Amino acid sequence: xxxxxxxxxxxxxxxxxxxxxxxxxxxxxxxxxxxxxxxxxxxxxxxxxxxxxxxxxxxxxxxxxxxxxxxxxxxxxxxxxxxxxxxxxxxxxxxxxxxxxxxxxxxxxxxxxxxxxxxxxxxxxxxxxxxxxxxxxxxxxxxxxxxxxxxxxxxxxxx
Amino acid sequence: xxxxxxxxxxxxxxxxxxxxxxxxxxxxxxxxxxxxxxxxxxxxxxxxxxxxxxxxxxxxxxxxxxxxxxxxxxxxxxxxxxxxxxxxxxxxxxxxxxxxxxxxxxxxxxxxxxxxxxxxxxxxxxxxxxxxxxxxxxxxxxxx
Numbered sequence: 354x355x356x357x358x359x360x361x362x363x364x365x366x367x368x369x370x371x372x373x374x375x376x377x378x379x380x381x382x383x384x385x386x387x388x389x390x391x392x393x394x395x396x397x398x399x400x401x402x403x404x405x406x407x408x409x410x411x412x413x414x415x416x417x418x419x420x421x422x423x424x425x426x427x428x429x430x431x432x433x434x435x436x437x438x439x440x441x442x443x444x445x446x447x448x449x450x451x452x453x454x455x456x457x458x459x460x461x462x463x464x465x466x467x468x469x470x471x472x473x474x475x476x477x478x479x480x481x482x483x484x485x486x487x488x489x490x491x492x493x494x495x496x497x498x499x500x501x502x503x504x505x506x507x508x509x510x511x512x
Numbered sequence: 513x514x515x516x517x518x519x520x521x522x523x524x525x526x527x528x529x530x531x532x533x534x535x536x537x538x539x540x541x542x543x544x545x546x547x548x549x550x551x552x553x554x555x556x557x558x559x560x561x562x563x564x565x566x567x568x569x570x571x572x573x574x575x576x577x578x579x580x581x582x583x584x585x586x587x588x589x590x591x592x593x594x595x596x597x598x599x600x601x602x603x604x605x606x607x608x609x610x611x612x613x614x615x616x617x618x619x620x621x622x623x624x625x626x627x628x629x630x631x632x633x634x635x636x637x638x639x640x641x642x643x644x645x646x647x648x649x650x651x652x653x654x655x656x
Contacts, residue, residue, distance in 0.1 A: 462616045
C-alpha cells in the first residue's frame, strides 16, 4: 500500500518526535521515582524547588507523549490504514481492537489523571501523590504503546 | 392566523412558538439543539437523562463500591446553561488508597455516556482533606 507523500512525511516526523518524547519521559520518570517518592515529599513540593521542577517535567512529558501518541500519531496511523478517523474515544476503541493499546478506558483514565497531578491546585497531598504514582505506574504501558505503534508503522515501510 | 413553518428552525428564540409557552422564561422552553419540538420542561432542573443517571450510579458503585454515593453539582444543575462539563462528588464511607486513580476511572466511564464531555470527579473520604469545594458540592449537590 502506498502512502501519499504528505502523510508519509508527517508520519516520519511524528515517529521521530515520539521516540524523543519516550526517551525524555523515561529519564524524568527515573529522576522523580528512582528513589521512592513519598507523601512527605509531595507535601514539601513548595519548599523543594528542584523536586517541584522534576515533577513538573514529569507531568509535562507524560502529557505530551500521551497527546502525541493518542491525538496525533494514532489518528494519522488509522487514516493511513484507510480507516475513517472519528472522535478521540472511537479512535481509542479501534486502537484497543487492533491491539495497539491495552484498554481505551485505561487510556482515558490516564488522561483524566493529569489535572490531578498539578501541585499548584491540587491541595490535598494524598490526591497529588496518588495521581503522580498512578502516572508513574502507567509510564511503561504508555511507552510500550508508542513502541508498538512505531513498530507497526515501520513494518509497513512507512517510516 | 400564522401557520407554523413545516421545517424546524434552529434559531433561538424561535420564529414561531405555541402560545402557551411564549410567556415562559427561555430556559423552560426546551432546547433547539436537536430540532426538538418546543416543550415545557417540568422535570427538576438537572439535565441528565434517566439512562445517564442510572449509568452514573452504576459506575459509581463499580468504581467506589456498593456503599458509595454520587452527587451532581455545578453547572449541570443550572438549566440556563447548555451542555458544559459535569461535576460529580463521589462519597466514600471508608478511606481510599488511590483517590486520584479512582476519580479518573469514574470520570472516564461517565464521559462515555455523556457523549465524551469532560467529567470532573471530586472524592470525599475519611482520609481525604475536606476543602471548600466539598462544602459547595454537599450544599448544592443533588444525590443521584
